[in-house]
Amino acid sequence: MKRVTLFCGHYGSGKSNIAVNYAFRLRETYDKVALADVDVVNPYFRSLDSKSELEEKGIRVIALPFANTNVDLPALPSEVYGLVERRDIHAVLDVGGDDRGALALGRFVPYIQEENDYDMFFVANFYRPLTRTATEALGVMNEIFSACRLPFTGIINNSNLGEETVARDVVETVAEAEKLAEISGLPLVYTTYSERLGEINVPSPFPIRLQKKYF
Amino acid sequence: MxxxxxxxxxxxxxxxxxxxxxxxxxxxxxxxxxxxxxxxxxxxxxxxxxxxxxxxxxxxxxxxxxxxxxxxxxxxxxxxxxxxxxxxxxxxxxxxxxxxxxxxxxxxxxxxxxxxxxxxxxxxxxxxxxxxxxxxxxxxxxxxxxxxxxxxxxxxxxxxxxxxxxxxxxxxxxxxxxxxxxxxxxxxxxxxxxxxxxGTKMQREHHIVNSLYLVPEQLEKKNxxxxxxxxxxxxxEVIYESFMMDDAEYCVVAFGIAARVSKNAVVAARKEGIKVGLIRPVTLWPFPKKVLSETAEKVKGFLSVELSMGQMIEDVKLATSCRRPVGLCRRSGGMIPSPDEVLEAIKNMQRGEE
CATH class of the missing domain: 3.40.50.970 (Thiamin diphosphate (ThDP)-binding fold, Pyr/PP domains)
Structure with a gap:
């Protein structure tokens, strides 16, 4: 597991849920882990919603100064620089959706590239209307790369239909995910799905715990 | 897929x-x-x-x-x-x-x-x-x-x-x-x-889109x-959803996200033996006046659940001609009531009645 891991993708692809679970997984191996919620796009559902759970496990949580408040101000916290520049902590960055979200990443990219100990995963959900196919998903990947100029290193297939998801829905997207891996030239690193689905026979399975929903 | x-x-x-x-x-x-x-x-x-x-x-x-x-x-x-x-x-x-x-x-x-x-x-x-x-x-x-x-x-x-x-x-x-x-x-x-x-293509009279009628008789006729x-x-064109209303003694009225929360509360109240149902206006205009008026003949009270200081409650009162008490369960400013809060309001309505 690399020192810095970034999750990018189309908005609503499931980045925050995966970022939170990935941080828990990192914490099993490393003492110092931090998760930075740098999503400047989505005002409602975010990884910050799991703040108390993360902090209980000793994971530092860095959030936008005004996230989950009434102030709709997309400012990035200075602490994120610390995460990227100081190399003694394993950092997970939950990046906002699409190219717009990834734009905010640009200022950190020189530091990340200089250290060159990072993974940047593209999170794909083939049930999202604008990324129904590998070709459409590749289009979003290219837009994100153009915005932040940091090359992706792998693909996570997080295809799901929310609470209605059954195992078959996940299995049926494997071919599309493999096609995306092929046309992008990147490895398919995980197939993520809700842990309530039990064990599913998919490439590199990664069952995840979903954030709590209130309605 | x-x-x-x-x-x-x-x-x-x-x-x-x-x-x-x-x-x-x-x-x-x-x-x-x-x-x-x-x-x-x-x-x-x-x-x-x-x-x-x-x-x-x-x-x-x-x-x-x-x-x-x-x-x-x-x-x-x-x-x-x-x-x-x-x-x-x-x-x-x-x-x-x-x-x-x-x-x-x-x-x-x-x-x-x-x-x-x-x-x-x-x-x-x-x-x-x-x-x-x-x-x-x-x-x-x-x-x-x-x-x-x-x-x-x-x-x-x-x-x-x-x-x-x-x-x-x-x-x-x-x-x-x-x-x-x-x-x-x-x-x-x-x-x-x-x-x-x-475009008339010189083949028909002009069509005129306008909201200005300076002659009052004409404007009144238009209106x-x-x-x-x-x-x-x-x-x-009235549309509404009726949920668990068949034997209901109390009726929750809520729309949109408030109706979703209220449904959970209605189910929880039923488990506690309270005969309550929900009418969800789907069209807010036209408002489902008729069904609410008919419901007023059957239930002991209404509860309007809203993410406002209480606005739809006025239409509930009008539709029922205030024949039954209409309570209000409200949150405002971006807050959403929890199912428990709505359940508590249902219980209050019941206590007030019996």
Missing amino acids: SDKVLMKGNEAIAEAAIRAGCRHYFGYPITPQTEVAAYMAKRMPKIGGVFLQAESEIAAINMVYGVAGTGRRVMTSSSSPGVSLKQEGISYIAGSDLPCLIVNVQRGGPGLGGIQPSQSDYFQATKGGGHGDYHLIVLAPSSVQEMADMTSKAFDLADKYRMPAMLLADGTIGQMMEPVKLAEPVEHPFVEKEWAVT FERYERYKKVEEN
Whole structure:
């Protein structure tokens, strides 16, 4: 597991849920882990919603100064620089959706590239209307790369239909995910799905715990 | 792969509008409805449609006015403060008898308010937020699937009655993601409308789109004619959902996200032996007056659950002619009541009665 891991993708692809679970997984191996919620796009559902759970496990949580408040101000916290520049902590960055979200990443990219100990995963959900196919998903990947100029290193297939998801829905997207891996030239690193689905026979399975929903 | 897709409520509105034949979108970004515009910006250019980010909400609604005059399907979307800005244009569109769709993904108010969900634009939507005698058809979705279905329905009703329709959603339903089965796109070949401004080609009389009538007799006649149409809407287009009402002694009334929370509370109350049900107005105008009036004969009391200081409660009282007590369970400013809070309010209503 690399020192810095970034999750990018189309908005609503499931980045925050995966970022939170990935941080828990990192914490099993490393003492110092931090998760930075740098999503400047989505005002409602975010990884910050799991703040108390993360902090209980000793994971530092860095959030936008005004996230989950009434102030709709997309400012990035200075602490994120610390995460990227100081190399003694394993950092997970939950990046906002699409190219717009990834734009905010640009200022950190020189530091990340200089250290060159990072993974940047593209999170794909083939049930999202604008990324129904590998070709459409590749289009979003290219837009994100153009915005932040940091090359992706792998693909996570997080295809799901929310609470209605059954195992078959996940299995049926494997071919599309493999096609995306092929046309992008990147490895398919995980197939993520809700842990309530039990064990599913998919490439590199990664069952995840979903954030709590209130309605 | 499943034929369902996982969508945000805002995206569902945009995609459903496109599938309903809308090729003209004018808007201005505002949280929590910006995804409608973002989705349109991505999709419209690919299908020969028009997406235009106007310089303001006022400009956007007047662009809607223009396209509506040509008889084509057109829409705009915004959130509360932005919808306030549109009110003048909406009044002009209503006064010109033109169909269009206006989406309000409500946030807390008044003023600039906040960005969290709210239902406090109920008065504005149902009582005419602009000036003059007019109504909008107002639909209140309570799921992402309904965001899609009602967008399509709103266009149909607007066309049928030649009047603007409003989708009155809230930030929660706009932002939440749920699986949606989208309707197949319907081809809407442009049908020449007897009133649309499409160019005379020197072969017919001019069609005039206008809301100015300086002769009072003429303006009064127009308004009476319009209200004849509104009467038909009230007779034919009321939609509501009835939930566990068969043997109910108490009736919760709630729409949109408040109805979702209330359903959970009704189920919890039933488990405790309280005979309570829910009536969910789906059309807020026309309001389901008749069923509420009939229900007043059967139940001991009503509870209006709202994300506002209490607005729909007035219509509940009117519809039931205050024959039964009407309680209020409310949150405001972007807060949502928990099912427990609604359950407590149901219990209070029961204690007050017995």
